[in-house]
Amino acid sequence: MVNPLFGILALTPLEQAINCLLQDDPHLANLIEPFASKSLEVETRQPAMSFTVLFESGRIRLSIIDSAMAGSHPDAKVKAPVSAMLSMLTADAGSRRLVNPELELSGDIEWIQALLSALHRADIQWRDLLGATLGDSLSDQLISLFEASSDWARQSNTRLKRNLEDYVKEEIRVVPGHHETDRFADQLHDLRLQLDRIAARVQALDAQLQSRISD
Amino acid sequence: MTHSTADPNPPQGETTHFGYQKVPVNEKHERVAEVFRSVATRYDIMNDLMSLGTHRLIKRFTLELSGLRQGNRVLDLAGGTGDLSIRFSPIVGKEGHVILADINAAMLKVGRDRIIDRGLASNITVAQSDAECLPFADNCFDCVCIAYGLRNLTRKERALESILRVLKPGGRLLVLEFSKPQNRFISKAYDAFSGLWPIAGKAIVGDKESYRYLVESIRVHPDQEALLAMLDGAGFVDTRFHNVLNGISAIHVGVKP
Incomplete structure (x- = not known):
């Protein structure tokens, strides 16, 4: 485990921002309410981190204590590289979000599916979420930067695919058109x-x- | 946080530590009470200064080790200005309850005012009580926490027995206390830094002697292993400790069988 104090230092602002958002957004709070008293242990690789999300009435708590240290059993546990975790969170509702060989799930899987589906319906306003801790100006800059980066990534991906296809079909003719x-x-x-x-x-x-x- | 208790009938000539001094058991009670009466109003400011703000993170870590859930009952023993009670309150929620207990009325008054100012009085009760003979029913708390209070007690073993009695079976005791740094260089640096506390105490609270007692009481307090043995001896099981800041503080955990 990372030094617990560093872990707390990292998780506390995130927890505060999420709780501010839950306080300001009754729709989101209602979606999360059915999960009160549940806990989800998250263990990531690349980078290695471990924390527990505790759902309480109207708020959440991010704890650096894992089940072994707490002497309790979480309702569910997710273990995966950060990239797989992010793609699970950002995938479309219709796609098979949990079908990924890198994802290790244990405990109440039905509950994880219900949670993911609630998060997908949540329509989280990231601008408000970041604004609560970083301030409006900085959060606007960060979101603009993120949007520009994701546009660039999407365009580069499309261009790379097209160029690769042209090369293997037209130039070296490895596969027919x-x-x-x-x-x-x-x-x-x-x-x-x-x-x-x-x-x-x-x-x-x-x-x-x-x-x-x-x- | 504060605490000390006088035995109504102590054996003649029995003495105990008051910092580096040996004093009669009954005298320690009054002297510790005077220390905390003197510093009560500026206690939290001094905590921030002496710990460079890290006491907030350490208390958060303690709170996470408590494993508390909504609806639980928790005793914040020697809780003084209510720092931990205020943190416990939203975790146990409306169905749960926090008892802020301390023997020192001056410290409790500061704690009670803070709790009322923050609108948390609905699930926190303030009780002036003695850690060595707790005025609560058997098996009634899910967690008892004593933060920076154990070293001020005259008879620690008796307090641990009393805590064991009021905890529910499976309930958890958390003892957050100053301890012994594990690294020699950190130990030296910490000794030098803590030597400045009486000077800061004089400048901010106008009381050098209380902070001299604080430094001395930390140095005579049992180290991690000795306190762990005390918890085992009192009848707690699954005992363990977590060093924080290389052992400057340590959090001991024990469970009532």
């Missing part, structure tokens, strides 16, 4: 139809032959 594969699939489909027609015709002729023999 979309049009060629579509044409080949169409030909296959036609061939299958012709075969089906021939098989049906053979069956009809065979039936005719059988009836003449019997006459």
